[in-house]
Amino acid sequence: MSNNRVSRRQFLNYTLTGVGGFMAAGMLMPMVRFAIDPALQTKAEGQFIQTSQKIDEITDVPVKVDFTFEQVDAWYKSDVTEAAWVYRDGDTVIALSPVCKHLGCTVNWEGDSAHPNQFFCACHAGRYEKSGKNVAGTPPLGPLDEYEVSEKDGFLMLGKKIPNTLV
């Protein structure tokens, strides 16, 4: 215990600052938590989506496979069609996301005739090898994302997007 006297002025300063702080926190906390909710939400993901691509028709040449799913965007539900570049590498089937890792345009397999055997992004001439590895010296800074892959009744199923595991 210190034996400094607490003056009336100090006492009022401390209590009023304390009470005021509680009131301010009580007001701000709900609003801040409300605003940052999207960053703290965890989504139940990992559902596989059926495509119309037969597994045994997949070759080592990438083809674009469209698939449609119901997207729940807060209060707005809609059917969304996305695509994957799908090919066979030995025994495994590989599905790459077509979303360019530079600024999000859509990449095409052999989209530029000057660069065969590569994915090409027309927006800023970004290029990727077949594994999705970005070609150094072009704008993208990372490899194309991959889709989890599975099979049902001979048809390709696509799961969630994961970072590229091939490069």
Add this chain to the structure above:
Amino acid sequence: MLNKIYDWVDERLDITPIWRDIADHEVPEHVNPAHHFSAFVYCFGGLTFFITVIQILSGMFLTMYYVPDVVNAWKSVYYLQNEVAFGEIVRGMHHWGASLVIVMMFLHTLRVFFTGSYKKPRELNWIVGVGIFCVMLGLGFTGYLLPWDMKAVFATKVGIQIAASVPFIGELIKILLAGDATILGAQTLTRFFAIHVFFLPAVLFALLAAHFIMIRRQGISGPL
């Protein structure tokens, strides 16, 4: 009549010193275009404010018809532009004003730079000015999404992608801007609307007040 009303109020509230303190000050010769035509460069600050006022007024009126929802946003903009009387004009004021305000702000900044007006004792006002510059860019970025057409959505996609490339906190910034970890959609539009119409204008008012109070205190900088 008006004079009588003024005198009646002034007698009770003594309002003359209030407006005199705000409005009654000298405009030095070197900033008056009537003396030296080249002094028109000193008008750009006022022009920036003038266009800001237009943005605020036209924006307030646009919200009478605009709906920040993915299903109806585009339709409401189409409606207010093509069906409402003078809709093309009011939207046009806001649309073209948004670019013009950036141009004026840039010219004003150039004037301050080349007259050296940012030097002591006006360093703080330069800093506040940089804050205003950032808020204006933020208003342009968030407003651009609101018509919810293809150009708006893809421009925002790219903009958010750029924000996401910030080291360490980029992903967090992206989610807080878009309102969702993967989707640019319903929650992005409502967030951008709230930021565009409430949050940034509030910050803008505070910064403008600080800007003008400082100018009033320090006066305009001297001739070159």
